[in-house]
Amino acid sequence: MLSITPDTVALGAARKGVITAGFSPVADDARAINGTVGDITSADPRMTARNVNVYYGDKLAINNVSLDIGVNEVIAMIGPSGCGKSTFLRCLNRMNDTIDICRVEGEIRLDDQDIYDSGLDVVPLRAQVGMVFQKPNPFPKSIYDNVAYGPRIHGLTSNKNDLDEVVEQALLKAGLWDEVKDRLDEVGTGLSGGQQQRLCIARTIAVAPEVILMDEPCSALDPIATARIEELIDELREQYTIAIVTHSMQQAARVSQRTAYFHLGELVEVGKTDDIFTTPRHRLTEDYITGRFG
Amino acid sequence: MNKPAVDQTRTIDRVNATLKQRYNRERRFRRFGLAAVILGLLFVALMFLNIISQGYSAFYQTRILLDIEYRQEVIDPAGERDPATLSAADYAALVKSALRALYPDVKGRGEKRELYGMVSSGAALVLRQRVMSDPELIGSRQALWLPADDDIDMLVKGRIDRNAPESERRIKNRVLAWVEQLEARGAIEKQFNLGFLTGGDSREPELAGIGGAVMGSLYTLIVTLLLSFPIGVATALYLEEFAPRNRWTDLVEVNINNLAAVPSIVFGLLGLAVFINFFGLPRSAPLVGGMVLTLMTLPTIIIASRAALKAVPPSIREAALGIGASRTQTVFHHVLPLAMPGMLTGTIIGMAQALGETAPLLMIGMVAFIVDIPGGPMDPATVLPVQIFLWADSPERAFMEKTSAAIMVLLGFLILMNVIAVILRKRFERRW
Ligand SMILES: Nc1ncnc2c1ncn2[C@@H]1O[C@H](COP(=O)(O)OP(=O)(O)O)[C@@H](O)[C@H]1O
Numbered sequence: 001m002l003s004i005t006p007d008t009v010a011l012g013a014a015r016k017g018v019i020t021a022g023f024s025p026v027a028d029d030a031r032a033i034n035g036t037v038g039d040i041t042s043a044d045p046r047m048t049a050r051n052v053n054v055y056y057g058d059k060l061a062i063n064n065v066s067l068d069i070g071v072n073e074v075i076a077m078i079g080p081s082g083c084g085k086s087t088f089l090r091c092l093n094r095m096n097d098t099i100d101i102c103r104v105e106g107e108i109r110l111d112d113q114d115i116y117d118s119g120l121d122v123v124p125l126r127a128q129v130g131m132v133f134q135k136p137n138p139f140p141k142s143i144y145d146n147v148a149y150g151p152r153i154h155g156l157t158s159n160k161n162d163l164d165e166v167v168e169q170a171l172l173k174a175g176l177w178d179e180v181k182d183r184l185d186e187v188g189t190g191l192s193g194g195q196q197q198r199l200c201i202a203r204t205i206a207v208a209p210e211v212i213l214m215d216e217p218c219s220a221l222d223p224i225a226t227a228r229i230e231e232l233i234d235e236l237r238e239q240y241t242i243a244i245v246t247h248s249m250q251q252a253a254r255v256s257q258r259t260a261y262f263h264l265g266e267l268v269e270v271g272k273t274d275d276i277f278t279t280p281r282h283r284l285t286e287d288y289i290t291g292r293f294g
Numbered sequence: 295m296n297k298p299a300v301d302q303t304r305t306i307d308r309v310n311a312t313l314k315q316r317y318n319r320e321r322r323f324r325r326f327g328l329a330a331v332i333l334g335l336l337f338v339a340l341m342f343l344n345i346i347s348q349g350y351s352a353f354y355q356t357r358i359l360l361d362i363e364y365r366q367e368v369i370d371p372a373g374e375r376d377p378a379t380l381s382a383a384d385y386a387a388l389v390k391s392a393l394r395a396l397y398p399d400v401k402g403r404g405e406k407r408e409l410y411g412m413v414s415s416g417a418a419l420v421l422r423q424r425v426m427s428d429p430e431l432i433g434s435r436q437a438l439w440l441p442a443d444d445d446i447d448m449l450v451k452g453r454i455d456r457n458a459p460e461s462e463r464r465i466k467n468r469v470l471a472w473v474e475q476l477e478a479r480g481a482i483e484k485q486f487n488l489g490f491l492t493g494g495d496s497r498e499p500e501l502a503g504i505g506g507a508v509m510g511s512l513y514t515l516i517v518t519l520l521l522s523f524p525i526g527v528a529t530a531l532y533l534e535e536f537a538p539r540n541r542w543t544d545l546v547e548v549n550i551n552n553l554a555a556v557p558s559i560v561f562g563l564l565g566l567a568v569f570i571n572f573f574g575l576p577r578s579a580p581l582v583g584g585m586v587l588t589l590m591t592l593p594t595i596i597i598a599s600r601a602a603l604k605a606v607p608p609s610i611r612e613a614a615l616g617i618g619a620s621r622t623q624t625v626f627h628h629v630l631p632l633a634m635p636g637m638l639t640g641t642i643i644g645m646a647q648a649l650g651e652t653a654p655l656l657m658i659g660m661v662a663f664i665v666d667i668p669g670g671p672m673d674p675a676t677v678l679p680v681q682i683f684l685w686a687d688s689p690e691r692a693f694m695e696k697t698s699a700a701i702m703v704l705l706g707f708l709i710l711m712n713v714i715a716v717i718l719r720k721r722f723e724r725r726w
Pocket residue numbers: 056061079080081082083084085086087088099
């Protein structure tokens with residue numbers, strides 16, 4: 001089913017753009033699996049991934065995925081666990097670099113910059129493409145220092161007043177300010193799970209990134225904290241481009257404008273969230289959405 | 295499970311049937327554990343009891359009250375107060391005449407030698423030091439407590455049986471009678487022995503002190519710490535955080551683990567060959583001792599530091615990298631501070647090992663008999679465990695209590711280091 005050839009990059013170049021032509025919806029798996037059903041492009045892309053393959057050692061974890069991530073939109077990535085959602089997301093800010101055996105092929109651009117260019121420095125890249133992780137991971141430092149860390153290392157502010165302002169704004173945007181404004185010097189790890197995750201979001205947006213990647217940001221949270229974060233994601237969309245991995249289809253339906261369905265390392269279908277959840281075109285997508293597996 | 299018709303008993307009954315046995319097993323296991331702990335504590339208590347009961351008396355020294363006359367014709371016949379003359383004068387003669395004045399009946403050379411032997415040869419040194427620092431004393435009289443000889447010391451401390459027959463006793467009946475006379479007059483008593491803590495080694499047990507060995511250990515440990523902590527932590531950081539994983543780093547890792555198992559005396563041989571014979575550094579110097587002990591402690595520190603680094607959750611690294619911290623920033627801002635308590639513990643354990651180490655120091659000459667207290671890491675010195683070894687090897691009865699007392703001092707330092715380790719850890723942990 002998966003044919004991995006070294007020249008997938010060259011092959012893929014020919015398949016750029018809309019590749020839905022000729023598909024009868026929800027049929028003919030054999031043909032559909034080799035390409036992605038739906039429109040992988042975005043009208044105003046911030047990031048573009050083309051023909052991305054990711055290997056862990058010899059194991060192919062992402063097979064020939066092409067996807068645009070558009071400005072001021074939330075794109076949700078769903079799929080059964082182990083299908084490569086996290087792997088793909090971590091390609092977008094080169095977090096996979098930290099895994100020795102991981103190898104990425106293909107082309108990923110942020111605006112016009114090829115982020116896998118050999119001369120590219122990952123430090124500014126990650127300042128532009130921030131990441132929120134599955135498990136809240138605040139630094140074991142004060143709430144203030146957590147948020148101020150990014151601006152400090154990137155030298156974004158010149159004095160204490162500016163830094164205070166940045167910290168306050170980030171916490172305000174993350175919807176955490178009112179809860180912590182009187183105890184900014186308490187340790188961040190002492191907050192509740194939901195507060196910790198919002199602190200992590202504040203820490204990410206304090207650097208003023210263009211793109212925020214979120215890898216199942218609510219999977220460790222209770223429903224109320226989850227609802228808070230979802231609200232927050234909706235607000236943040238105005239200023240940022242957001243890609244969110246989630247295992248909850250309801251969450252994808254609630255927060256995203258576009259949805260991408262991954263299956264066994266392939267991007268099976270992508271489209272407007274409303275369309276995907278009402279009229280999925282690929283059988284695998286339909287099976288997943290209707291709960292037949294996953 | 296598949297044939298429910300056969301076994302009609304309920305699960306709960308079957309559980310209850312085995313419950314008693316399970317609890318019994320648990321209780322037995324707990325009792326074994328407790329017994330092991332008690333046994334261990336018992337041995338420790340026994341060891342401490344033995345050492346303390348043997349050694350506490352070394353902190354006291356028997357002294358004899360003598361009426362010393364600083365006679366001009368003995369000390370400075372020319373009356374010039376020339377320091378060279380004062381220094382070379384026969385102060386022992388002053389002690390002897392004071393003793394003769396106490397016991398005017400003593401006649402004959404043998405008897406006199408026994409009389410003079412009651413006072414330590416260190417008494418003359420005390421007098422010289424007094425006169426040198428205050429020449430005005432010459433010509434005056436002074437009642438002074440002067441150290442008794444080690445046999446007298448042992449007698450007064452009850453470590454020589456007074457009722458034993460003379461032939462089996464190191465003290466003659468005559469001398470015993472003199473001591474008893476002194477005791478009757480209150481002119482002989484045990485006094486606190488500051489010299490034991492501050493003085494250098496001596497062939498005379500009553501003069502021997504632990505101060506030189508303490509200073510030697512201190513200088514050696516300072517050198518060890520200054521070298522091994524930065525090198526060990528830097529090595530661990532590099533291997534754990536920066537080095538590529540390949541055949542070479544694997545080789546380095548295996549070798550570091552092997553080094554930890556190398557007998558310490560081998561490091562002493564290495565130090566002798568490299569530091570002393572090749573680089574020409576002085577023998578018996580704490581500097582070389584510290585360098586040799588650094589070789590020995592490095593694997594301990596590196597292994598502990600790497601374990602501490604590994605224990606830092608990867609999520610912290612990801613958090614820092616995810617907002618654009620560089621690898622170095624991630625390590626120094628987040629990983630290292632979190633690993634620090636573990637690294638410090640490893641270092642202190644390494645230092646404690648180094649403090650108790652004897653064998654490699656024997657190889658580089660730190661076993662020499664050294665009277666002077668070292669003033670720096672280049673001066674010849676010995677260290678506490680070697681001092682203990684030297685004293686334990688000495689035939690005099692009085693060195694036994696010195697040995698135990700030196701062990702007490704060594705254990706005291708070890709306990710102190712552990713306390714410091716605990717305090718440091720608490721300090722660091724509270725910051726987070
Ligand atoms: N660090 C890694 N080393 C080796 N294989 C990995 C690693 N991380 C993920 N994988 C493999 O890659 C595949 C995709 O994983 P992942 O992206 O985490 O899936 P998802 O996030 O969709 O659950 C899985 O088969 C997983 O076993």
